[in-house]
Structure formats: C-alpha cells, structure tokens
Amino acid sequence: xxxxxxxxxxxxxxxxxxxxxxxxxxxxxxxxxxxxxxxxxxxxxxxxxxxxxxxxxxxxxxxxxxxxxxxxxxxxxxxxxxxxxxxxxxxxxxxxxxxxxxxxxxxxxxx
Amino acid sequence: xxxxxxxxxxxxxxxxxxxxxxxxxxxxxxxxxxxxxxxxxxxxxxxxxxxxxxxxxxxxxxxxxxxxxxxxxxxxxxxxxxxxxxxxxxxxxxxxxxxxxxxxxxxxxxx
Numbered sequence: 001x002x003x004x005x006x007x008x009x010x011x012x013x014x015x016x017x018x019x020x021x022x023x024x025x026x027x028x029x030x031x032x033x034x035x036x037x038x039x040x041x042x043x044x045x046x047x048x049x050x051x052x053x054x055x056x057x058x059x060x061x062x063x064x065x066x067x068x069x070x071x072x073x074x075x076x077x078x079x080x081x082x083x084x085x086x087x088x089x090x091x092x093x094x095x096x097x098x099x100x101x102x103x104x105x106x107x108x109x110x111x
Numbered sequence: 112x113x114x115x116x117x118x119x120x121x122x123x124x125x126x127x128x129x130x131x132x133x134x135x136x137x138x139x140x141x142x143x144x145x146x147x148x149x150x151x152x153x154x155x156x157x158x159x160x161x162x163x164x165x166x167x168x169x170x171x172x173x174x175x176x177x178x179x180x181x182x183x184x185x186x187x188x189x190x191x192x193x194x195x196x197x198x199x200x201x202x203x204x205x206x207x208x209x210x211x212x213x214x215x216x217x218x219x220x221x222x
Contacts, residue, residue: 041218043115043213044154046210046212096159097142097156097167097203097207098156098167099144101154102153104151
C-alpha cells in the first residue's frame, strides 16, 4: 500500500465548475500537507502548504486536511482552462525534508 | 529573483554510463532535495543536502550520490545507468523543513 493514494483521473470539467481533488494517506507521522500543480513537462509548482488539520484559502483555491480520517482535499472555484494540469498532493513528517507524493490527478477544464 | 535552476534540460545516455545533474537553489535557500519522477508517477525522494552533508535519504541504491557546494548549489550523480533510470529528475530548494520549491527538472533518457 502506498503511503499517499490519489486517483489519477483524468478528470474533465466545464469552465466555471468547482473542482474537488482528494488524497488519502496512511502514515500517522505526516504533519505537513501540500498541493502542487504540474504542467506537462514542467516542474511542480507549490499551490498550498498546510500544517495539521484545518482549512486554508488562497484566492480560488482551498485546501482541507482532516487528520482523523487521513484525508486531504483541494477545491478549485471558478475553474479556468489554464487550471488544466496534473495536481499532486504531498505529505511530510515533522523532521527532515522528505516529501511523499501521490501519483497525481490529471485535470482538464474545457471551454 | 531567480527561482530554482537546473542543468542540463535534457540528456541522453547509454546503459552503464555515468551522469551528473546540477541544481542552483532559489536565492536565500540553503537546503536542496532531489527527486526522481517516472512518467505518470509522483516524484520520489532521493536525498536531501544541508550544510554540504546528506541529511536524509530515500529508498535509492548507492549508485545515486550527491554533493552540495559552499554556495548551496548541488549535484546529483548516477553511476552504472540502467534503462529504469530514465525519468525527470527534479531539484527542490528550501530552508530546512520549510516549503520546497521545485526547478524545471532534467529529463534523462537511458538507451
């Protein structure tokens, strides 16, 4: 079993839709949770960085972490074609730099 | 402010050869981590360098080695290349245990 599980998609939505992306994890030591966006053949770009449980909002993006159920979510409001990319969730324990990633969900926002 | 830079962009090598990849961290960052991303997968942690020492290592064989220089830049060396080493190699920089920012990656093809 992978430590971070993510549905690979692809997920296709119309422009303006609310997108919900989700991951589950199994390692109770994870305390920090991230979402990265990766365009084709590019490096991952950090979108959201959260510590422990709770919500964090940044513009059209909201990240949620529920440590009791080991569930991580990213919501994108008013989705745009430019949001079409692969979204990677990642988690890290308290010490060290090792990020453990999910496989990524491919999102396509259509006109 | 320059972000994380990596060189070269692309590289083609033959099985059994050795390769060196280079990374310059974002200004103000002193920690470099390396990741391997196979096609359709999330990045996998190789190792982290801080204060010119390897601080944390993922599940990669000794063929993978690295170095960090006094100016915080870093190299990843892979010896005795295998076909399975073909991947996108990503460098991420940060302050220790803070958010990691990725470079554009080096795409390595082993034939």
